[in-house]
Amino acid sequence: MKSAVICFISVLCLACSRNQNDLTYFGGGIVNPKDDYVILMKQNDIIDSIPLDKNGHFSAKLNIDKPGLFTFKHAFEYQLVYIEPKDSIKLRLNTLDFDESLVFGGSSAIENNFLIENYLLNEKNSELIFSYYKISPQDFQYKTDSIRTSRENKLQQIKEKHNLSEAFVDIAQKSIDFEFYDMRERYAFLMNKYNQKKAKNINADFYSYRNKIDLKDDNIPNLFGYFRFLDNYLKNLSIEICQKEHSYKDCFDLNTYNNLDHRISLVDSLIKNKHLRKRFLERFIQEEIIYAQNTKHLKHTTSLIDKFNFSEVEKKRLKSLVDFQSSMIVGANLNDIKIKSQDFINHKLEDVIKKDLSVIYFWSVQSPSHHKLRIKKIKELKLKYPEIQFIGINIDYKFPDVWLDAVKNYNYNSKNEFMIIAEEHSPFYRNYLNKVFFISKDCVIKKSEIILSNVDFDKHIKDFIATKNL
Incomplete structure (x- = not known):
């Protein structure tokens, strides 16, 4: 080879x-x-x-x-x-x-092969970070400094040997820098979330690179490491803001309306590059809509859609998502959701509810890794909580045969597996693959902001079961 x-x-x-x-x-x-x-x-x-x-x-x-x-x-x-x-x-x-x-x-083979080699090494570092975060801040600084020095030495060698242009050397150096910065940000997040005792040993010098970052540089937005660094940097800044404002809250839950709103404000104030700004704002505003818990949240997010310079097409899409989310918040009724069973008979959700308490989740064959993790978790939950009806709704309405094959191959309970019926708003269901909905016998949503991977998921289910007797 x-x-x-x-x-x-x-x-x-x-x-x-x-x-x-x-x-x-x-x-x-x-x-x-x-x-x-x-x-x-x-x-x-x-x-x-x-x-x-x-x-x-x-x-x-x-x-x-x-x-x-x-x-x-x-x-x-x-x-x-x-x-x-x-x-x-x-x-x-x-x-x-x-x-x-x-x-x-x-x-430009030398330049491009250097970049792809660095990219592959960086992907390996992404896996290593989960073992690195267990070591002390001092040891982590030593390890990441060593990685950075090794990359810089390699760059210097090929620069001297092949007479690389200054334009490329600048890009290559920044690709090394931002991977280094990103490792620091991810380590800080993991330490602060899971090992706060050790996190107290992180000194101010650990973040010294933050003062050197030029967020106005238009020559680097394409770098994978740069985008990933910004994502984690904004994440950590939003947590720091939350901790200053709400010391009693769990500020490490990133899928909350408040955390996303902090990140939107940070993007607005810090990022000036048109491409990156648009990319982050569209993503965070869409997520803020999805995790909105009430009409007040949705009204605020609608004002943000009007505030930022989105195209008319994008504004229309986001506002349509706002309208859709208003039917998916706590207190909303899902009885009219249209689904089909495996014999392709159409139903409304209210027709298939058989128990007093139900958990609804959406899934897609086109998200295989996400789907496989969910299969195991749902099977465990069904055994632990037989009093709850777990209803799976597949969103791949364009590929019914693929859906049927997946239900058969993964040995699903066919009585509780359905497919969403294609309508104008059906594409929006893809945004809800991470969420589950706790609903009552009459299809009213009791909880909607919960994600299946939440470490407190069992506690949420037990609280849900307790409501039956109220």
Whole structure:
């Protein structure tokens, strides 16, 4: 395998010398393609949609006026590529192992292979963080400093050997920096949540990098590490605000209306890059709608939709979600939800409620990892709480055969498995895969903000059962 990769790179380096004209060449080959084209983007703007031939090859000549990071997408997968004007770049990958199989050749092969190697190492660090957080802050600083130094030494070596451009070195250094910053933020979150005694040993110097961050830099929004760092940075800042304002609250529950509202305010005040600002605001406002608990919350979020510079299409979508959420809060009645059984007979939810207390959850075959975790949890709950009717509602209304296969393969109780019927608002149910709804015999929602992975989920169920006797 390694010899094949080396051969591939060697051939490309010979064949893909820097173009002599003003155009930039971008091409390559995809093994086991999942779509008919590759899309090249600069942030949210599509630069080109490039078709694949019958052998999975693609090529395009582009007008690139300055060096920078671009995103190439194929089907549901995507990755970054660094391109300089007049480059001649080729890539090769296998969709069965998208990131791990990706290799670059051509005039910026050294740069791009360095970035993808760092990306894969960073993904491994994401897994290590769950063991690292158990060590002391001092040991963690030592470990992360060592990782950072190792990456910087590698960058310095290839810079000296291959005469890298200053533009690339700047991007590469920032990719190293923001992975380092992100590890610090994630460690701080885990320590403060699960080991507050050790967390008290985190000194001010631990966060010294926060004073060096330039949130106005337009050259780095595409970096994966940068976005992940910002996400965790905003998360920690929102917790700090919560702790100052409400010392008695559990500020580590991130899926709350108040926490999301703090993060929206932070994005508004801190992030000026148009692309990142829009991305975070749309995401947090949508989540704030979904976790709103009353009409007062929804009214406030509606005012935010009008405040920020969303397109008319996006405003309409978000406001439609507000209207939908108003029918999913505590006190709302779900009796008119339209579903179908496995014999494809249509029902209303009220027709299938058989017990005094029910738990409703939504699921999708298209979210396999989420779905598999839920299967195990629901089976355990059914055994522990036989007095509750657990009703699964699949949202893959466009793929009924896939739904039926999943119900059969996972040995679901067919009497309590249904599919949502396609209507105008049906796509919104995808936003509720993490939530469960506790409802009474008459289909009134008693609790709606609970997520299945909540560590106190059993306590919520026991409190729910206790209401039966009130």
